[in-house]
Amino acid sequence: MSPLNITKGSTSHSAYDLRDPNAEVIETHTLAVLVDNEAGVLARVIGLFSGRGYNIDSLTVAEVDHTGHRSRITVVTTGTPQVIDQIKAQLGRMVPVHEVHDLTVDGPAVQRELALFKVAGKGDARIEALRLAEIFRANVVDSTLESFVFEITGTPEKIDAFAELMRPLGLREMARTGVAALARGA
Amino acid sequence: MTNVMSGARMVVQALKDQGVEVVFGYPGGAVLPIYDEIFQQNDIRHILVRHEQGAVHAAEGYARSTGKPGVVLVTSGPGATNAVTGLVDALMDSIPLVVLTGQVPTFMIGTDGFQEADTVGITRPCTKHNWLVKDTAKLSETIHQAFHVATHGRPGPVLIDIPKDVQFATAEYTPMQKAKVSHYQPKVKGDIEAITRMVELMETAERPIFYTGGGVINSGPAASQLLREFVAATDFPITSTLMGLGAYPASGKNWLGMLGMHGLYEANLAMHGCDLMINIGARFDDRITGRIKDFSPGSRKVHVDIDASSLNKVIRVDVPILGDVGHVLEDALRLWKARGRKVNKAGLAKWWKQIEEWRAVRCLTFTNSSKVIKPQHALQRLEALTKGMDRYITTEVGQHQMWAAQFLGFEDPNRWMTSGGLGTMGYGLPASVGVQVAHPDALVINVAGEASWLMNMQEMGTAMQFRLPVKQFILNNERLGMVRQWQELLHGERYSQSWSEALPDFVKLAEAFGCKGLKVSDPADLDDAIMEMIRYDGPVIFDCLVEKHENCFPMIPSGKPHNEMLLGDADTQGVIGAKGAVLV
Incomplete structure (x- = not known):
């Protein structure tokens, strides 16, 4: 093998130092994807994530425009900045996808999740659960002498916090919708 | 109505x-x-x-x-x-x-x-x-x-x-x-600011290189034409991926040959040593990059691609340009001309001198034999005897495919059909059928290995039924050649399941299909047999018995950078570490 005689660094370095290669930080992003509401579109999006090894932390989908047959998929995902960019590009090139918005970088956004909590208990625990629910502005949507079902909306963090408080007070079950998100402002 | x-x-x-x-x-x-x-x-x-x-x-x-x-x-x-x-x-x-x-x-x-x-x-x-x-x-x-x-x-x-x-x-x-097609309209025009940045880099680069891929072919003949004009005007060297062969003519003076795992020494070293890489319609495939962190460490990189998900997927680039290759080349060429056709002449002259030194290594040299047909020799003869003909080449997948890419020259786009990304054994014979359907009077040759060819050999029936005179040029080493090569280099020469036993008699098989069979094992008979194949008016199965243990070089072992390349006679023992062995 002949040795290479390449003068490195004769020009400033490339691309590689656009981002610090050692800073492989994992970021969490919330993406809003507007798609045609056609058969199999959710399977396409989910298949993209599983097929290429991307993470899904939360995913919600519903039709938002009945006349235009558009659905909005809100997906919370984690990955390195490069992976997040790939996810957006991969979503963007799918035929039924109209728009991809990264609500985490596009500007301030509101994120809300709805959750239902079933908490069973008697005596002080029951009173405490009800008192905490008021603080968290949770509504009682079902009640028996031994249980409540609370309805709460808020950020995922708020719902996590509420779940932690309910756990010692008799939390039996919970159901969460996943995140819905919109950019702030007009 | x-x-x-x-x-x-x-x-x-x-x-x-x-x-x-x-x-x-x-x-x-x-x-x-x-x-x-x-x-x-x-x-x-x-x-x-x-x-x-x-x-x-x-x-x-x-x-x-x-x-x-x-x-x-x-x-x-x-x-x-x-x-x-x-x-x-x-x-x-x-x-x-x-x-x-x-x-x-x-x-x-x-x-x-x-x-x-x-x-x-x-x-x-x-x-x-x-x-x-x-x-x-x-x-x-x-x-x-x-x-x-x-x-x-x-x-x-x-x-x-x-x-x-x-x-x-x-x-x-x-x-x-x-029919409503309005919502799927991918962007074809590149961002003019990014194209300007690309042209600026081209004006000052000391060691530039064009690295082109299948996107140039897909963009249409006009893109290949523009590429040729750009290369001629700038005098930059050009290499191409397996998929892009023919966009720039193999006889062109700036042609470095294919790059990648089995690419040419000068092409890979130029990629490693360049200070400006202009990727046009290629996708930084792992067969091209080798070890990512050592891939062309000193270069600025421009990447033109119509697919946004290809940009910054594997290699971070300095100037990503989203658009159709033809449109971007047209804008870039016009802009470069308008700005005074500037290149760094002194830098280029030094760069070409360096490339000539790499070329002098003559990396495709092989030891020929008068007793047994070397597969490289068979392809050299095929090239010499069919050059200038209205020729289309398809291939199967394996050593023969890489040798075909190395030893056959493609002067025009759309003349070379091979399974690049997926690497599908069994691709070549049916593909040759499809090519011949489109070009009934052309010479269509499937360069094959015997193992790949058997995977879809039933399609000889199709060729016969529709009178498609496809030529099946089988380099028969009675081995799964590429698997065997990797087992030699990576798995202690334990040749697990990599030989072809109980092979059919290809001449009799041809007769059974009703077409012509030719068998040749003596290098002295090769030319006559190839000419007989070309002249025969109908499908031919050409059983070319070749050296059984020939390895395909040059080779960049898995997990190695471009500048750690194996040439033909290198001692290949222990060249690939445990990490490289995990890669395919």
């Missing part, structure tokens, strides 16, 4: 409106209504293959050699599943295909009916897009949309699944002009 017709007739009408001349297919229960319509017309020719995989590869060969989409028609269930390998092959290599599959009637979907498979589910990740059409009223529009999607943006295969009752039912036909 109403234009009401059955779904089956709509299919044929839509294909005609799309300008389709040939369909590759295989009938079955769920597509009988469409076959009935095909029977009653003469505008569209149907090529009956012997296996659905063959239909898709033939359509790929047709598409790659013409630039038009290839069309496939197969039945439900096994017809569709057999087509899957071809779909993924076309997806990886960005080949436009429209595949029509039959499906059980809508009311039977989900009941595990006879020959039912969830075709859209199975093929969702294997296609650019797919559709299950449940309403005849939407069928014709969907077909028109499918052609639009397959051929716009980054090309690729699309599939339409048509239940049998949808084929029988009647509805109004939607003409091509009325």
Whole structure:
């Protein structure tokens, strides 16, 4: 093998130092994807994530425009900045996808999740659960002498916090919708 | 005027409106209504293959050699599943295909009916897009949309699944002009600021290189023309991926040869040592980059690609340009001319001097023999004896494929059909059938290995039936050559399952199919045999017995950077570490 005689660094370095290669930080992003509401579109999006090894932390989908047959998929995902960019590009090139918005970088956004909590208990625990629910502005949507079902909306963090408080007070079950998100402002 | 017709007739009408001349297919229960319509017309020719995989590869060969989409028609269930390998092959290599599959009637979907498979589910990740059409009223529009999607943006295969009752039912036909395709309009013009940045870098670069790929071919002949003009005007060196061969002529003076794992020494070292890399329509495949962190460490990189997901996917680039290669090249060339046609002449002269030193290594040198045919020699003779002819080459996958890329010269785009991304053994024979259908008078040669060739050899029946004089040039080493090579280099010379035992007598096999068989083992007989193959008016199976243990060099071992390349006579023991062995 002949040795290479390449003068490195004769020009400033490339691309590689656009981002610090050692800073492989994992970021969490919330993406809003507007798609045609056609058969199999959710399977396409989910298949993209599983097929290429991307993470899904939360995913919600519903039709938002009945006349235009558009659905909005809100997906919370984690990955390195490069992976997040790939996810957006991969979503963007799918035929039924109209728009991809990264609500985490596009500007301030509101994120809300709805959750239902079933908490069973008697005596002080029951009173405490009800008192905490008021603080968290949770509504009682079902009640028996031994249980409540609370309805709460808020950020995922708020719902996590509420779940932690309910756990010692008799939390039996919970159901969460996943995140819905919109950019702030007009 | 109403234009009401059955779904089956709509299919044929839509294909005609799309300008389709040939369909590759295989009938079955769920597509009988469409076959009935095909029977009653003469505008569209149907090529009956012997296996659905063959239909898709033939359509790929047709598409790659013409630039038009290839069309496939197969039945439900096994017809569709057999087509899957071809779909993924076309997806990886960005080949436009429209595949029509039959499906059980809508009311039977989900009941595990006879020959039912969830075709859209199975093929969702294997296609650019797919559709299950449940309403005849939407069928014709969907077909028109499918052609639009397959051929716009980054090309690729699309599939339409048509239940049998949808084929029988009647509805109004939607003409091509009325089909809604507005929302899928990928951007073709590149950002002019980014193109300006690219031109600025080109004006000052000391060691520039064009690294081009299949995107140039897919963009059309005009893109290849612009590329040639740009290379000639700047005098920059140019290399290409396996998929891009022919965009720049192999006889061109700036041509460095193919790059990558089995690419030429000068091409890979120039990639490693350049200070400006201009990637045009290639995708930094792992066969090209080798070890990512050591890939061309001192260069600024420009990347032109029509697919946003290709930009910054593997290699971070300084100037990403989203757009069609032809459009971007046109703008860049115009801008570069307008700014005074500047290049760094002194830097370039030094750069070419360095490249000439690398060229002097003559990396494709091999030890020839008068006793046994060396595969490289066979290809050199094939090249010499067919040069200048109206020639199309397809290949199977393995050592012979790499040797063909190294030793055959391609002067024009669309002349070279090979399975690059997926690496599908069994691609070459059906692809040669598809190419010959498109170019009946051309010389179509499938450079094959005996093991790959056997995977789809049934398609010789198709070649015979449709009088397609395809030449099957089999470099027969009675081994799975590339597997054997890797076992030698990586697995302690334990040749597990990598030999071809109980091979057929290829001459007798040719006779059984009704075509010509030739067998040659003496280097002295090679030229005469090749000429006999070329002159024979019909398909030929050419059994070229070659050296059994020849390795394909140069080679960048897995997990190594470009500048750690093995040349022919290098001691190859222990060159690949444990980490490299994990890579394929």
